[in-house]
Amino acid sequence: MSTPIRCLNYIDGQWQPAQSGEMLEDLNPADRREVVATFARSGAADVEAAVAAARKAYRGWRLVSAPTRAEIVFRIGEILRGRKEDLAQLMSREMGKTIVEARGDVQEAIDCAFYYAGEGRRLFGQTTPSEMDNKFAMSVRAPVGVCALITPWNFPVAIPCWKALPALVCGNTVILKPAEDTPACATALIDVFLEAGLPAGVANLVHGTGEEAGRALVAHPGVDLVSFTGSSVVGAEVASVCGRTHKRVCLEMGGKNAQIVMEDADLELALKGALWGAFGTTGQRCTATSRLILHRDIKQVFTEKLIEQARQLRLGPGTDPNTEVGPLINESQLSRVQRYIEIARQEGLKVLLGGGPARSEELAHGHFFEPTILDEVPPTSRLAREEVFGPVVVLMTIDSFEQAVELLNDTPYGLSSSVYTRDVNRAFRAIRDIEAGITYINGPTTGAEVHLPFGGVKQTGNGHREAGSAVLDVFSEWKTVYVDFSGQLQRAQIDNRS
Numbered sequence: 001m002s003t004p005i006r007c008l009n010y011i012d013g014q015w016q017p018a019q020s021g022e023m024l025e026d027l028n029p030a031d032r033r034e035v036v037a038t039f040a041r042s043g044a045a046d047v048e049a050a051v052a053a054a055r056k057a058y059r060g061w062r063l064v065s066a067p068t069r070a071e072i073v074f075r076i077g078e079i080l081r082g083r084k085e086d087l088a089q090l091m092s093r094e095m096g097k098t099i100v101e102a103r104g105d106v107q108e109a110i111d112c113a114f115y116y117a118g119e120g121r122r123l124f125g126q127t128t129p130s131e132m133d134n135k136f137a138m139s140v141r142a143p144v145g146v147c148a149l150i151t152p153w154n155f156p157v158a159i160p161c162w163k164a165l166p167a168l169v170c171g172n173t174v175i176l177k178p179a180e181d182t183p184a185c186a187t188a189l190i191d192v193f194l195e196a197g198l199p200a201g202v203a204n205l206v207h208g209t210g211e212e213a214g215r216a217l218v219a220h221p222g223v224d225l226v227s228f229t230g231s232s233v234v235g236a237e238v239a240s241v242c243g244r245t246h247k248r249v250c251l252e253m254g255g256k257n258a259q260i261v262m263e264d265a266d267l268e269l270a271l272k273g274a275l276w277g278a279f280g281t282t283g284q285r286c287t288a289t290s291r292l293i294l295h296r297d298i299k300q301v302f303t304e305k306l307i308e309q310a311r312q313l314r315l316g317p318g319t320d321p322n323t324e325v326g327p328l329i330n331e332s333q334l335s336r337v338q339r340y341i342e343i344a345r346q347e348g349l350k351v352l353l354g355g356g357p358a359r360s361e362e363l364a365h366g367h368f369f370e371p372t373i374l375d376e377v378p379p380t381s382r383l384a385r386e387e388v389f390g391p392v393v394v395l396m397t398i399d400s401f402e403q404a405v406e407l408l409n410d411t412p413y414g415l416s417s418s419v420y421t422r423d424v425n426r427a428f429r430a431i432r433d434i435e436a437g438i439t440y441i442n443g444p445t446t447g448a449e450v451h452l453p454f455g456g457v458k459q460t461g462n463g464h465r466e467a468g469s470a471v472l473d474v475f476s477e478w479k480t481v482y483v484d485f486s487g488q489l490q491r492a493q494i495d496n497r498s
């Protein structure tokens with residue numbers, strides 16, 4: 001086993017330990033005997049230093065032209081591309097996702113860098129005719145200020161990039177508080193940022209726990225905006241603190257995503273979608289398929305095939321190229337998934353496959369859980385309503401398309417959704433009637449692309465979107481500008497055309 005990576009904070013252009021001097025351990029989820037990294041246990045004093053650095057750097061960074069800021073973001077993309085394999089290997093070891101999925105995660109960050117590098121030459125505002133003679137009217141984007149970025153472990157490179165890169169192009173400075181389960185990926189990412197040429201204080205990194213570093217950051221009066229991705233419980237707390245302290249806040253939280261399979265669907269395609277949507281990344285995606293809504297006519301054949309294919313999925317460490325399903329991230333996530341299976345049993349649900357931790361000897365030191373399928377789950381079941389965030393999918397039966405959409409919408413969340421059908425009319429009705437931020441037709445609930453808005457309705461978010469040009473509305477303020485070149489004050493200028 002190799003020496004643990006030492007992950008320090010990066011504040012004002014300097015790598016530095018937490019002021020407490022304490023370090024915490026980050027374990028390999030596939031083999032918890034291995035300490036992958038140690039990381040700084042930061043607290044309020046470290047947050048204070050990071051905010052001061054980010055505030056100071058903001059004065060200069062906001063004045064750097066947007067295309068110049070974007071050129072640095074472009075270089076971030078190039079460096080990430082050169083380090084893709086190293087980063088993917090590190091991620092697979094630290095977070096547990098399969099190496100193929102880890103490469104996809106880094107690729108998403110690369111795509112993101114190139115996309116937002118382009119935005120630096122757009123950042124379009126509007127010009128409109130004025131109501132007055134000799135007057136020019138327009139709107140421009142201005143940066144927000146110091147942005148706190150609080151991120152989860154499931155996409156440890158892509159999600160920090162989704163937030164940091166558009167924030168930087170818009171002229172903000174950032175402080176990243178990554179998940180305590182993936183400090184090494186965050187450290188490697190910040191290494192890329194500084195190598196690309198970001199000035200000191202523009203991007204800062206504060207490791208530590210959510211309760212200590214995260215809370216201090218959200219509450220700090222020197223932070224102007226919090227962009228948070230994580231659980232709904234923590235998101236609600238972040239939102240209420242931001243409400244009380246008048247901060248802009250953008251939340252991306254959980255999902256209870258469903259895939260509908262109608263009787264006219266291409267069943268082989270729908271099966272592949274269900275298999276990878278539910279069990280890919282061990283179900284630890286906010287877009288994972290956790291409900292399968294199946295038309296009664298195909299239910300039995302579809303279920304039999306799904307069980308057969310899911311049973312054959314190879315569990316193992318993500319770094320093994322033969323692995324198809326990696327471990328859960330940590331002990332508490334393993335207990336959480338187990339608790340949900342107990343609830344399922346108490347509710348009398350039928351476990352068709354899996355339902356427990358992996359039994360094989362060689363997986364005994366990791367947090368492996370068998371792909372699990374639960375049958376005939378009523379919409380009132382906790383398994384049908386709450387996010388498990390593991391390799392667990394529930395099956396539901398419907399007799400009509402209308403019933404399917406109603407069932408799909410019957411959830412407190414609204415992130416991703418999918419419909420398999422060959423009927424174009426149904427497809428368009430689904431697009432219109434499904435209450436979710438993302439709808440796939442004949443594709444699984446996962447696989448978002450960076451150039452379109454990402455996020456959800458209801459308890460999944462708070463009305464904002466990440467990715468695409470939509471996220472520019474999170475990381476910039478609109479400034480409306482009137483230029484009067486009449487050379488005189490007209491009454492109508494003040495009172496409009498009254």
Ligand SMILES: NC(=O)C1=CN([C@@H]2O[C@H](COP(=O)(O)OP(=O)(O)OC[C@H]3O[C@@H](n4cnc5c(N)ncnc54)[C@H](OP(=O)(O)O)[C@@H]3O)[C@@H](O)[C@H]2O)C=CC1
Pocket residue numbers: 150151152153154155177178179180181208209210211213214215218229230231232234235237238252253254255285286387389415460
């Ligand atoms: N909609 C979306 O785009 C996505 C949503 N998610 C959701 O995230 C959840 C899994 O991620 P998980 O990391 O466990 O979620 P958490 O909400 O526990 O943590 C997310 C981040 O917030 C930090 N944090 C925890 N408590 C606080 C606090 N009180 N104040 C400030 N920061 C805090 C965490 O730190 P620490 O690591 O120390 O706990 C971590 O960095 C799932 O529910 C999933 O659906 C995940 C990915 C994408």
Ligand SMILES: O=C(O)CCC(=O)C(=O)O
Pocket residue numbers: 154155284285286287288445446447448
């Ligand atoms: O696969 C996707 O759609 C992106 C998923 C994602 O970003 C997430 O689960 O956090």
